[in-house]
Amino acid sequence: MCSDLIAAIRSSDDAVSAAAWQSAGNHGSAAVGPLAELLSDPQAEIVRRGKRALYRIVRHAGRPGARGEAQAVERELLAALKHAGAGGRRELLWLLSEIGGPSAVGPIAALLADEAVREDARCALTRIPGRKATAALKAALKRSPADFRPALAESLRQRGVNVKGYPSRKLAPVAQTSVGPLPPR
């Protein structure tokens, strides 16, 4: 079944491929791995279709009363996270942010040390509720490089944690324009 889905998504006929990714929600966790592989496809359109199919699955599984389905999808997303390239990891992290629970926290927190996706991992942990995510952010604040700590402190503050030091840089301007003012008349 999943191979049919993947073949249809790869179709050069827009009508076929669109119908396939739009119906992906019902394929559930079994389709997550094969779809995640599409995230590293050289064709941008295939990557987009794979991503949109994965969102269909995550949003179907995340419906009220379907926690078991959501957990199954979460497990597959975490498995895919181990093998994906940076672009794929980024997408998988945002997918996990929507349905991830305590079991997702460890693998996501591990990516706080991955410079290519650490900001996406921080965002995902910020969104996942619960003490485990807070604890992971606290631990990361202690061991992360200095340039990443203000961002982690921000996440913790958003979660109601009182963090000393690391003043916010949100109001600090950095970018200069090459455009000058008009001379006075």
Next chain:
Amino acid sequence: MSRVVTARGDGLTRRSFLKVTALAGGAVSFGLASPEVLGNPGRVGANQRLVIAHIGVGGMGMTHLANMMRFQQEGKVRVAAVCDVDDNRLEAAVENAGAGVTPYRDYRYVLERKDIDAVVIATPDHWHAVQTVHACQTGKHVYVEKPASVTVREGQAMVAAARANKVAVQVGAQARTAKGAWHTCRAIRNGIVGKVRRVSCWHYANPVDEKPVPDSPPPEGLDWDLWLGPLPWRPHNLRYQPAHFRWLMESGGGQIRDRGAHQFSTILWCMNADHQTSFTVEAKGRPPARGLWDCPVEMEVIYQFKDPDWTLEWGQPGNKVGQTEFGNVFWGDNGHLVLEWEGGYRPANPEAIHFKLPPGGQEVYRTDEYEDFNMNHKADWFKAIREGHLRPAVDIEIGHRTATLCNLGNLAYLLGRKLVWDGTRQEVVGDEQANRLLSRPQRYPYVL
């Protein structure tokens, strides 16, 4: 005698609202002798020229700048700065604004300036909340383009920032100060079609990215990192900007969040429904088959309000009743009334224009200083600042409620299920995933 109803529907004129509040000596304190009115650093006196900066000087941003240059000619403001992440646009803005105006790429330089009283924000939607909150936190009054926000939590933060810092935040959904919507509002509120139980919107479809292009380096002069701001980082693609941001859910949200923000604001006003913050929402749509843009091409969203019961329908294409590209219809017990566009760029229906207020009917307040509704909306903002009540016609609370309709319509579409929105608790009832999606973590340091 007709009773006058303000934009807040409280039965007072703005002037009498000010008198009542000043006499009561409550939380809002102002009067002829107050420091705010006389003018202290960071506060604008009644006869003082506001010092203005423009953040975002693309399409609509240039309209705002042109308006402000006219206000400057009239001696009401002084334009001190223009800001854009695209040097090409910035250069054009400097040319238009003239000598004495400082250009910036990074809006935070604008916020550092103590001499600037107020900012006009016309950046892509994903920047509205962050820049508004930061401007409020640095004591600036704000005029921000609609939609106010891209998530519910952003909207809440904007309201909180405006109140905490005692500044006026006007959202640029101009119809509540425009003549067309005003005629319609007073006619609907006074029963021109009887009791209204349904309002339907029509709008043409969102476009499809038929010819996707590969990612590419940003054009010279564009600061891509600053353009993305709070959004997750990704490579530049010509289908994001300059104006294409509208067709992506994360940055633009499609027409329901663009024109919808206008139309819903007008409809809530006409229906006297700003207080009806709870509703259910269901949505369906047809996503584009290809390309970078992900907003649905066609879309139908149904909102159900209770007590009083009425239904709001967003339709792309919807049931087109009028002649123009978009508009809405008030369906009443005794007929229907059409409002084309949002009541700003187009006049009201002649029936509404010629509507005579019945004895004991409710008059509706609107600022009426300029025929040009873009100018008039800004005049209303200035008035809120100068009079000190800080509640313009489309105060951020109203802008937030309107954007909540837009954002939850899109969320119901994305999740493919009905959402029950509790406006008091500001959460979706019984749907954890939906509640997570009421906010989107922002890329540091572009955070609220």
